[in-house]
Amino acid sequence: VQLAESGGGLVEPGRSLRLSCATSGFTFGDYTLTWFRQTPGKGLEWVSSISSKDKGGTKEYAASVKGRFTISRDDSENMSYLQMNFLKTEDTAMYYCTRTDGDYFGDYWGQGTLVTVSS
Amino acid sequence: DIQMTQSPLFLPASVGDRVTITCRASQDIRNDLGWFQQKPGKAPKRLIYAASSLQSGVPSRFSGSGSGTKFTLTISTLQPEDFATYYCLQHNTYPWTFGHGTKVEIK
Numbered sequence: 001v002q003l004a005e006s007g008g009g010l011v012e013p014g015r016s017l018r019l020s021c022a023t024s025g026f027t028f029g030d031y032t033l034t035w036f037r038q039t040p041g042k043g044l045e046w047v048s049s050i051s052s053k054d055k056g057g058t059k060e061y062a063a064s065v066k067g068r069f070t071i072s073r074d075d076s077e078n079m080s081y082l083q084m085n086f087l088k089t090e091d092t093a094m095y096y097c098t099r100t101d102g103d104y105f106g107d108y109w110g111q112g113t114l115v116t117v118s119s
Numbered sequence: 120d121i122q123m124t125q126s127p128l129f130l131p132a133s134v135g136d137r138v139t140i141t142c143r144a145s146q147d148i149r150n151d152l153g154w155f156q157q158k159p160g161k162a163p164k165r166l167i168y169a170a171s172s173l174q175s176g177v178p179s180r181f182s183g184s185g186s187g188t189k190f191t192l193t194i195s196t197l198q199p200e201d202f203a204t205y206y207c208l209q210h211n212t213y214p215w216t217f218g219h220g221t222k223v224e225i226k
């Protein structure tokens with residue numbers, strides 16, 4: 001099982017960025033995919049989750065990103081995406097993706113991708 | 120939102136010590152809790168899932184217990200590689216929430 005995030009970088013406030021999570025080694029379509037983030041020197045925060053199509057493809061968002069971030073998945077490519085719009089300085093963080101279903105909850109994480117929002 | 124109160128925030132300890140970290144949930148989360156270890160510059164690593172099940176490959180000196188609102192992570196005999204920050208995470212109800220972390224540091 002492997003997950004790998006990409007797409008991070010330096011961006012000005014108000015701009016957009018799309019993060020990608022490439023996965024392999026498991027049946028991607030069977031799992032909920034989740035994005036977490038960790039601000040520099042701070043703790044961990046749940047950002048967004050998207051369930052499998054069998055579970056309705058339900059999307060959930062943290063209040064701090066709702067209306068600005070959009071999670072998606074491409075089961076044919078084993079990929080998840082996090083479209084981040086109207087970025088704020090407080091969105092600066094390392095972003096991680098992981099699968100989150102039952103006994104497999106958070107068992108494998110990517111290495112993270114760093115998003116820096118600054119003018 | 121469910122608040123996860125983790126204690127202590129800092130835990131000075133020595134190799135060989137028995138270490139216990141506690142997380143209390145502000146409401147019943149059954150056993151929908153995991154424990155994670157994180158070292159600087161690294162992604163979190165799952166140690167315990169479903170409150171008390173040991174992740175494959177994790178040493179048996181790690182154990183988890185509890186259900187409902189009180190949970191503990193115990194390291195029976197602290198090893199040098201265990202100095203790290205530990206987090207609990209509840210996934211019973213959105214928004215999923217973490218404890219603030221416990222940094223186990225060398226005494």
